[in-house]
């Protein structure tokens with residue numbers, strides 16, 4: 001059972017150990033997550049990584065979460081978490097995940113794919129998008145990503161409708177990348193190769209005596225293992241096979257920017273060093289952030305390279321205080337990936353009638369450091385769990401008994417989460433509580449809906465919708481708001497009693513709040529953002 005001195009423990013990839021997570025300022029945690037490359041719709045595998053980050057963020061914000069401070073004290077929540085998740089729309093090459101810049105820009109590859117789809121005459125989701133323009137394609141898939149992420153309750157996406165800088169696009173931060181490359185060059189961490197017109201700037205990994213410390217790679221291993229991964233010509237240019245690209249001069253590239261090394265594009269890794277430090281540590285006061293997350297494939301090369309760059313830029317030996325990596329979601333034992341074609345997207349699943357909360361639960365219910373297997377049966381089971389939780393909350397709210405907060409359940413939930421986010425155990429705590437409690441009280445409903453669920457993010461929308469007879473459909477980007485629900489209900493009453501002037505006045509009042517209101521099928525009202 002948890003005691004008040006339990007503190008948050010997280011497995012830190014860099015330390016190769018589970019350790020208390022100690023941010024620089026326990027009241028304001030800074031957190032960067034590597035986001036999607038917007039060349040296609042994100043699949044549920046990608047979303048597993050993003051949702052793990054979301055649960056971690058929500059948990060750190062929770063009043064139930066206690067952190068150890070630098071002085072060894074305990075800091076109890078709530079606290080604020082500044083969470084940034086980028087959108088990659090430039091520089092991510094098709095072979096980047098195994099090597100250092102081979103292949104083709106993923107956005108340019110997407111442009112070809114869309115052009116082929118157009119030529120084939122088949123209907124395609126990208127109808128109306130200029131298939132020759134990588135920026136238009138990026139904007140199209142970025143919008144779909146934010147819609148999907150909002151539907152699945154990813155807080156950073158919901159927040160991005162108000163504050164776009166929490167989901168920055170790499171292509172709008174190239175200036176900072178250039179500044180950082182200049183710093184790396186002037187400090188001896190970068191060198192330029194090639195003739196004018198095809199220059200390349202590389203990071204010199206030999207300048208760090210422990211390059212490889214995040215992933216456990218050694219420079220000798222990388223020297224041996226690098227053959228064949230990049231063209232011999234590129235390899236011959238570099239001092240060491242593990243040196244990686246910071247800038248490539250290339251006039252023919254569709255997305256290009258002027259730079260001291262000619263017109264071209266940045267390497268993929270520098271974008272995250274630039275966006276994380278610029279947004280989360282704008283004046284480089286700390287020279288580090290508290291948390292950094294991604295999928296397990298990000299450990300090497302992407303995060304190893306980010307760490308190397310950040311060390312060169314800030315002079316701080318550390319970049320992130322803790323690195324959290326999510327294991328892959330698999331389908332029948334194989335990695336779910338776009339190249340294998342064995343993937344589902346959240347929008348496909350929702351179009352098939354699966355509720356967003358069930359998709360979310362299915363993706364968060366396995367411990368993040370265990371491989372999870374995706375199945376339709378799992379989705380059905382998750383939907384059943386959510387129904388039971390929802391009924392429990394409704395019953396508790398309708399009960400005539402106030403009751404007392406069940407501290408034992410809250411403590412057991414917190415103990416599971418403090419222990420490296422054992423979400424499966426935390427869910428088990430809720431399930432056994434519900435099993436053993438036939439007559440939930442109002443305090444029980446408040447504990448589940450108001451304290452525990454906000455960490456998992458499963459009931460929040462459904463409960464609000466169910467509560468007011470399903471009158472309001474909240475469009476992506478609008479958080480359910482009881483004050484608006486009340487206005488919608490008043491408008492309905494006014495219409496019923498044929499007081500149209502009053503109904504119109506209420507509509508105007510809703511619109512004046514920057515919202516749209518539309519009557520849709522089934523007597524429902526859609527509320528969106530103007």
Ligand code: AMP
Nearest residue numbers: 036037045046048049294295328329336
């Ligand atoms: P990408 O759009 O390819 O840049 O990937 C976005 C994020 O999804 C990265 O953090 C990847 O590590 C993660 N990812 C990709 N495939 C999977 C998978 N099958 N399971 C979990 N995470 C994944």
Ligand code: ZN
Nearest residue numbers: 034035272302
């Ligand atoms: Zn990244």
